[in-house]
Amino acid sequence: AKQWRGVLHEYRDRLDVTDATPIVTLGEGGTPLIPAPALSARTGARVFVKYEGMNPTGSFKDRGMTMAISKAVEHGAKAVICASTGNTSASAAAYAAHAGITAAVLVPEGKIAMGKLSQAIAHNGELIQIQGNFDDCLDIARELAEHYPVHLVNSVNNDRIEGQKTAAFEVVEVLEDAPDLHFIPVGNAGNYTAYTRGYSEELERGGATKLPRMFGFQAAGSAPLVSGSVVKHPETIASAIRIGNPASWELALAAREKTDGYFGAIEDDQILEAQRILSREVGVFVEPASAISVAGLLERAEAGHVPAGSVCVLTVTGHGLKDPQWALRTADGSDVTPTVVGADVSEVAGVLGLR
Ligand code: F0G
Known part of the structure; x- marks a missing residue:
């Protein structure tokens, strides 16, 4: 049977890969674009989740x-x-x-x-x-x-951005066009830049008929692209995006301009609430930084900026197992304590309310 060969083989003609390039691959890419009916129901949009936690080391x-x-x-x-x-x-x-x-x-x-x-x-x-x-x-x-x-x-x-643009190729291939809106976490804004490049190339080659509006989200305690100035002491529980001076700042501003995009800030408790919604209602477990895409969608929908029926893709960047401690806390911040009973069928049935 044929298996996915990794992005350098799969997209060789769209990357700077030649016979002189020794391809170092672990089979990355080819990640699922998962329909999320629960998020569609909450927002009135058609929502898909690009699950980048499925990559070999668990992130994009x-x-x-x-x-x-x-x-x-x-x-x-x-x-x-x-x-x-x-x-x-x-x-x-x-x-x-x-x-x-x-x-x-x-x-x-x-x-x-x-x-x-x-x-x-x-x-x-x-x-x-x-x-x-x-x-x-x-x-x-x-x-x-x-x-x-x-x-x-x-x-x-730039090689990093080039490799990462392939995620947009995959989205376009599955949807047979670009989405209307794309939601993505932002730290250094490298990935925001990469998706914009990938979608732009799809538009040029005729794979897509439009560019999605690129909606990027930073944690409120480390949101330099929202405030417009460097954050000296960035703070957030979303440690992956605890960044005060994004390396791709200028590229990100250009990408926002090009796509009629948006940068928003999300509070930590909204991030954790979105993580719970995605885990419980969609079945996708992501780390907090990734859940900001979901939080961003819900916030924008609430504010009336997500048109009914629009196609929305959310990149969720990293697997929940990388940083599992947040799942073991309840919404009010206390520890989750799993129920313990004796090795006895009727005791278990009792706890489960089975009768
Ligand atoms: N989501 C996750 C899970 C990340 O690890 C990162 C960045 C981002 C989103 C933001 O991507 O920087 O391209 O805007 N993590 C980097 C790291 C900084 O060192 O792992 P970005």
Whole structure:
């Protein structure tokens, strides 16, 4: 049987991949676009969820990383470096391991989810915790890549954006056009930029008849693209997007302009509520940063900015298992305590209310 071969093979003719490119792949991409009737019912739109948690390391970063690592190896790199809030480091470590090269990863101390930390360690990344935030990590990674023989694989590297644009190709292929609105989390705004590029290329080649309006969302405590100024001390429980100075700031503004898009800010409790709705009503478990797409849709619909019947695609960027602690808390913030009974059928039946 034929299996999905990863985005560099599947979209070879639409990427800078030649016979000289050693393709480093873990089979990323080809993720499901899941209809979400519960969200359609809540909003009056036709809602689909692009589940990027289904990538090999559990996030969309793998699409960009297959490209960035393949091109790095093509150029002779023996080591790569990145700053990360967790997912990029997990992905870089995995793809570097597959390629047989070293990945150095800089993360903000104590501020990345346990699942992501364990991925970087499992794949033997050179993990360094920095006593600072993500923005400090990125400054250091950029400077190291400038002065030492180590290749930067953050999304300031255009190869990352190129790989990530393939998600828009997949959406267009399934829907047989672009959606009307696209909802997406924003940290560095690399992915917002990548989808805009992917949709633009589909429009040019005639695969799509329009560009979707790109709606990007940041956590209220770290929303520089909404406020228009750098946030020195970004705060949010959505640690993946705890970023105060987005690397792709200018590209993001250009993408918003081009698509008649929008940037909005969402409070942490709305993010967690959206995570619960997506888990309970759609059956898709995502990390908090990813749930902001859902929160953004609900907020925009509530405000009357989602036309009835419009086709809405929500990118949910990372798997819920990366940062599971939030699912173990109730809406009022207390711990969930699973029921315990003896190994007895009638006791279990009693608890379940079966009679
Ligand atoms: N969602 C998740 C789960 C992420 O990990 C990130 C970024 C984003 C959304 C935002 O994407 O930066 O392209 O706007 N995570 C990076 C990392 C910063 O290091 O893993 P963006």
